[in-house]
Amino acid sequence: MLTIGGLGKKTGTKVQTIRYYEQIGLMPEPDRTEGGQRRYSLAALDRLSFIRHARQLGFSLDAIRELLDLGDHPDRPCEEADQIARRQLKQVEQRLQRLEALRQELKRMVHECSGGRTADCRVLEVLRDHSECLTDHNEIGA
Amino acid sequence: MLTIGGLGKKTGTKVQTIRYYEQIGLMPEPDRTEGGQRRYSLAALDRLSFIRHARQLGFSLDAIRELLDLGDHPDRPCEEADQIARRQLKQVEQRLQRLEALRQELKRMVHECSGGRTADCRVLEVLRDHSECLTDHNEIGA
DNA sequence: GTACATCCTCTAGCAGCTAGAGGTTCAAGT
């Protein structure tokens, strides 16, 4: 039986975050000691590891919820899980494209700055005038 | 003199967002009609364009605030602006690296899924067991 | 028996918006 702190250490999760996952129903309510402290089973450790790993791969908490549900029904076809992953992959690829365009733009900005007065700063100039951009970067590249 | 809606259209910004920028002091308080509606000058249009463009390039509102300050002092050296841009470039490059690693992992996951039952789903399996990963993806790739 | 690390709940905050309620103003058409 793990304390919440122990579980946090094993999974690289802050204590508050674990409680937050419980609050939003992503982690089940664990057993408690007589004094009211949480004690976690190995199943909880597995589940949290899954969640954290999926987070690291950029899945949203909603997507993770779906994936966890699917994992609980081993006999259902796995198409859904596959689709969620494909969707995620697509998103990642789109973000990559946008970020790459941003990188180009920023690089150009920085390289053209020769270090004079701000009045002549290419960085500020480019920001002032979108038409100088080589790429369309219409969405935030985050 | 532009209405807030007109300004929004010209810059691709939602009306609420413009008011939000005003609230946090990124946009100055504009003139008002007798009835209390906002009316914007061309200077305001320039400023908002600058802000939106910088946002598209991924700068934080704080960074933008700094950049705007620098733009208001044309005689100061532009090193600072350059540094802000370099910092941003670095961040973008780091994100690109992480996202690329995630893409690999997701691609592998998806390709290995042969479409059976969830019990045998590679997607779920990989998520369950981090040790199957080829890459370290310790931070969220967002 | 006492120290003190860890736990508890609760509330509020972060970025950067976005949406809605409930009401007012402006400009165009008649």
Added chain:
DNA sequence: ACTTGAACCTCTAGCTGCTAGAGGATGTAC
């Protein structure tokens, strides 16, 4: 001059995914 209706106003609350802090209780080791 009057009416319509789109666009404006303020205010509050919500989104994601946590994170931090207050103020107090518990558990464990010595």
